[in-house]
Structure formats: structure tokens, C-alpha cells
Amino acid sequence: MSHDHAHHAHDHDHGSDLSPIEARVRALESLLTEKGYIDPASLDALVELYETKVGPHAGARVVARAWVDPDFRARLLADATPAIAELGIGGRGGEHMVVVENTPETHNLVVCTLCSCYPWPVLGLPPVWYKAPPYRARAVIDPRGVLAEFGVTLPETTRITVWDSTAETRYMVLPLRPAETEGFDEAALAALVTRDAMIGTGLPKGIPAAPVEMPV
Amino acid sequence: MSDPSPSTFKAPWEAQVFAMVVSLQEAGLFTWSEWTERLGRGIRPAGSPERAADYGAWLETLESILSERGVTRPEGVAARAEAFLRAAAATPHGEPIRLENDPLHRP
Numbered sequence: 001m002s003h004d005h006a007h008h009a010h011d012h013d014h015g016s017d018l019s020p021i022e023a024r025v026r027a028l029e030s031l032l033t034e035k036g037y038i039d040p041a042s043l044d045a046l047v048e049l050y051e052t053k054v055g056p057h058a059g060a061r062v063v064a065r066a067w068v069d070p071d072f073r074a075r076l077l078a079d080a081t082p083a084i085a086e087l088g089i090g091g092r093g094g095e096h097m098v099v100v101e102n103t104p105e106t107h108n109l110v111v112c113t114l115c116s117c118y119p120w121p122v123l124g125l126p127p128v129w130y131k132a133p134p135y136r137a138r139a140v141i142d143p144r145g146v147l148a149e150f151g152v153t154l155p156e157t158t159r160i161t162v163w164d165s166t167a168e169t170r171y172m173v174l175p176l177r178p179a180e181t182e183g184f185d186e187a188a189l190a191a192l193v194t195r196d197a198m199i200g201t202g203l204p205k206g207i208p209a210a211p212v213e214m215p216v
Numbered sequence: 217m218s219d220p221s222p223s224t225f226k227a228p229w230e231a232q233v234f235a236m237v238v239s240l241q242e243a244g245l246f247t248w249s250e251w252t253e254r255l256g257r258g259i260r261p262a263g264s265p266e267r268a269a270d271y272g273a274w275l276e277t278l279e280s281i282l283s284e285r286g287v288t289r290p291e292g293v294a295a296r297a298e299a300f301l302r303a304a305a306a307t308p309h310g311e312p313i314r315l316e317n318d319p320l321h322r323p
Contacts, residue, residue, distance in 0.1 A: 016313055018304035020297070025229040025275065027296035029236060030315060031288050037243065043235035051224050051231070092238065093248075114256040115269035125224050125234070131269040167248040 050125055058089045059122035059172060060193035062099075063204075064186040067177045076174070077101055084122065093120030094170065098163075101174040102200075106159045109147070109200035110171040111139035119170035123198060130199070140164075150201040172198050178206035230271035237278055246281060254281060 018026075032038045062084055066073040076083040080099040084090055097119045100108040112118065113136050118126040129135050138146050143160045147153070154160070163171040175197040181189060196202025225231040241248060255277045259267040267273060282288045303318040315321060 015305040016307045016309050016311070018301055018313060020301075021272065021275070022227075022229045023297040023300040023304070024279075024293065025232050026300045026313075027293050028275075028279065028282070028288065029232055030300075031292060031296055032236065032240075032282075035287065037245070037287065038236055038239045042239060043232060046235040046238055047225075047231040050234070055224075092242075112269075115252050115259065115273075116255075117252060128226075128268075128270070133266040133268060136269075137266070167252040 050120075054120060055124035056122070056193075056195035056198060057190070058087075058124075059119075059195075059198045060190040061087055061186070062089065062122055062172075063174055063193045063198065064190035066099075066174055067189055068186055073101075073174075080172070090121050093118070094122065096169050097122065097172060098169055099172050099174050100161070100163055102176045104158070104176070106161055107147075107154050107200065108161050108163060108171075108173045109139055109143050110163045110165055110173060111136060112165040113137070113140060114164075114166065117165040117167055117170055119165070119172050122172055123195060127195070147201065150196065152201065152203060173200040174198075175204050178204050181206065225271075233271045233275050233278065237274055240278075245285065245287075251277070251281075 029038070029040070029043070033040055062076065065087060066076050072083060072086070075086075076099050080097040081090065081094065083099075084094070084097060100110075102108055112126075112130070116126050116131040118130065135146065140162055143162050144154070147160070165171050175193065177189070178192055181192070184192075192204045192206050194202050194204065197204045225234065237251070240246070241251060246254075255269055255273060258277045258280070259269050259273050261267070279288075279290070279293060283290055299315060299318045299321065300313065302320060303315055304313045306319055307313045307317045316323070
């Protein structure tokens with residue numbers, strides 16, 4: 001307690017902490033603002049947009065619509081970007097989206113082996129693991145092992161197809177609709193759709209974990 | 217591997233880097249293809265293991281593109297960062313850190 005107090009007094013007397021990386025970011029921002037390249041108010045608006053509005057709930061709406069509306073599903077699989085735009089979803093980072101459909105025979109998994117390309121309008125910004133070398137490398141070499149780490153065990157007969165997103169083409173998975181959801185409306189269905197289910201590293205809530213063959 | 221309740225950015229500086237890159241891309245300074253190509257190269261340093269395409273890598277990629285295009289110079293960015301560090305040291309805890317607080321600041 002007395003230590004905490006002393007520490008606080010120390011901070012107060014000796015100013016604020018700024019890490020080297022924070023100082024570099026502030027430096028760039030202030031220089032670019034002075035030179036007229038950026039506007040701090042637009043930066044704040046962008047941050048707020050991606051922190052509060054853009055996220056996987058948008059992709060979940062797309063999936064739920066595809067589950068209840070076969071015509072929409074057909075349009076989505078044929079040409080995803082305009083179909084997704086029907087729901088008022090699109091824009092930056094989603095200029096050309098491709099939706100790949102899971103079936104009982106095929107499971108799809110999305111990665112960006114180069115860096116971190118990701119369909120922002122439907123999924124928001126990528127999670128940390130998506131951008132990390134282990135996932136980027138292993139999703140291609142050992143997709144079944146990666147899925148196991150995410151707790152997804154598929155039947156041996158299910159084929160896994162890996163899709164490599166780029167700046168030009170960004171993939172999203174249309175997962176299988178969970179069993180026993182016949183009476184669900186779109187909102188209830190959307191609530192079952194997780195971010196990972198749309199990357200392919202997860203399954204929607206409600207699909208029971210595949211055959212129980214737990215490793216010892 | 218998975219995080220159940222992710223926040224979009226781990227720290228405010230990550231959000232600022234993201235927003236600067238998006239703003240500059242939309243202002244036409246580079247295309248997304250150029251960006252990913254540069255970022256992809258940046259996270260594969262010769263002789264070292266591949267790195268994460270995280271916001272630290274975004275910052276380095278942005279600095280290198282800006283320097284190449286003559287928008288900012290590395291020395292200029294470093295000097296301004298030093299000014300911010302001095303300003304922070306002179307700013308009472310909890311108050312906004314402004315460049316004017318740098319004891320060496322000249323308007």
C-alpha cells in the first residue's frame with residue numbers, strides 16, 4: 001500500500017511514460033498532419049469505426065441469410081461481393097470477396113501466407129494468431145493439425161481445402177448450418193456464427209464436436 | 217491459439233498506425249497490393265525467421281515507404297520522437313502529452 005503510494009508520487013513528479021514505439025507513432029502522426037497528408041479527426045473516426053462497428057457480426061448476418069435463402073446463397077457463392085452488398089455490407093478491404101462453402105465432404109480454411117489479408121467488411125480486423133508465422137505456415141502444410149489445435153476434429157474422410165487470401169481476393173467460409181436449427185430465424189442463426197467459423201478454424205455453435213476420439 | 221473475446225487493437229498506438237495506413241492508402245500514396253507486397257517483404261528479413269504481420273511490422277513498413285517517397289526522413293521522425301519523449305517526461309502524469317511541453321520546443 002505505502003509502496004503503491006510512493007510509486008504514484010514518483011510518476012507524478014517525473015512526468016508521463018511514453019514507450020519508444022508510442023513516441024515514433026506520435027512523431028509520424030504529427031509530421032504527416034503538419035504536411036497535410038492526414039487529418040487527426042479522420043484517423044479518430046476510422047479507429048472508432050473499426051473498434052465499434054466493423055466486425056464478425058456482419059459476416060454472421062451474411063451466413064445466416066445464406067442458410068435461410070437458397071437464392072441468396074447461390075448469388076453469394078457465384079459472386080460474393082455484390083451479394084454481400086445486398087445486406088449493406090462492403091467497402092474497404094472487401095472489394096473482391098470470395099465465399100467458399102463447407103459441405104459434409106469438404107472443409108475450407110482461410111489463411112494469408114504473405115501477411116494478413118482478411119475480408120474486413122465481414123470479419124473486422126484479423127486476430128493476432130492469423131498474422132503470426134505459425135498459423136501462416138502451418139495452415140498450408142498441416143491444416144488438420146492446426147484445426148486440432150483450435151479444437152476442431154473432422155472425420156478422416158472430410159477433405160480440407162486451404163484458401164490463400166491476398167490484397168485482391170479475400171476469402172470467407174460459409175460454414176455448415178448446425179443441426180436442429182430448423183425453427184431458428186435469421187437473428188438466432190447469426191448468433192451461432194463465430195468469427196473462427198468464417199475463417200474455417202472453428203465451427204458454428206451448436207454443432208457437436210465430431211466423433212469422440214480424444215487423445216490420451 | 218484462439219482468443220475468445222478479442223479487442224480490435226491491443227494498444228492505442230496500434231489503432232493509430234492502422235488508421236494512418238488506411239488514410240494514406242485512400243489518399244493514393246500506395247495501393248493495397250503494393251502495401252501487402254512491402255509488408256510481406258518486411259516480415260521476411262534475410263537470415264532471420266519470419267515475423268508476425270502485426271502493427272509493429274505495419275509501422276516499419278509505413279516508415280520505409282514514407283522515407284522512400286520523400287514524405288518523411290528517418291532523421292526527422294527520430295528527432296520528432298525524441299521531442300515527444302522529452303515532452304512526456306515534462307508532462308504531469310494523467311495530462312495530455314503535447315509537443316509544446318518539450319523543454320526544447322520552439323514554435
